[in-house]
Amino acid sequence: MRSVGIVLLISAVMLPFAVGQTPDSLQARLKRVFPAATAFSPKEAGPPPHFIAYIGDTNARTIAGYVFWTTDLEPLERGYDGPIKMLVGVDTKGILTGVLVTENREPYGYFSVDRPEFAAQFKGKSIGDPFKVRGDVDGVSGATISITSASRAIRNASRRIARALITPPGAAK
DSSP states (O other): OHHHHHHHHHHHHHHHHHTTOOHHHHHHHHHHHOTTOSEEOOOBOOSSOBEEEEESOTTSOEEEEEEEEHHHHOTTOOBTTBOOEEEEEEETTSBEEEEEEEEOOOTTGGGTTTSHHHHHTTTTOBTTSOOOBTTTBOOOSSOHHHHHHHHHHHHHHHHHHHHHHOOOTTOOO
16 A cells, blocks of 8 residues: 555656646746746636736736747647647737747757747737748748748737737727
């Protein structure tokens, strides 16, 4: 009986690491794509699925924006060799606060979407921008299929979040 208890204890401690996503690592990722936020909600079911980014303390916090997984909003968008999973932050004015590429199977991802320059170029972009490779998006490399797909996923998912959650100035929600 004692060995069963030890196995259960070890499993409980190791399970978050086995699935690759501890609450702390998710919080750190959320903070990377929305650095101004002081707190985040648990993942909201949506539609569309998202996290709420808050500013202020627990007594007087306000919504600063939203964070979402591109693969939740654009599941059919594919790079050269499958989906490119990215975490994206957008503020209440439709400005991207950050992008983090978390998973991809691109054969040359380290030459394209994995490079820090790829994600960094989206910070401060408006969701109204065209997101065109070799236009307002730097190709960073010759991996055109991967870069184009990732850019399109960021653009389309950000616009879906805005349509669903961001109220235009002067409009009632």
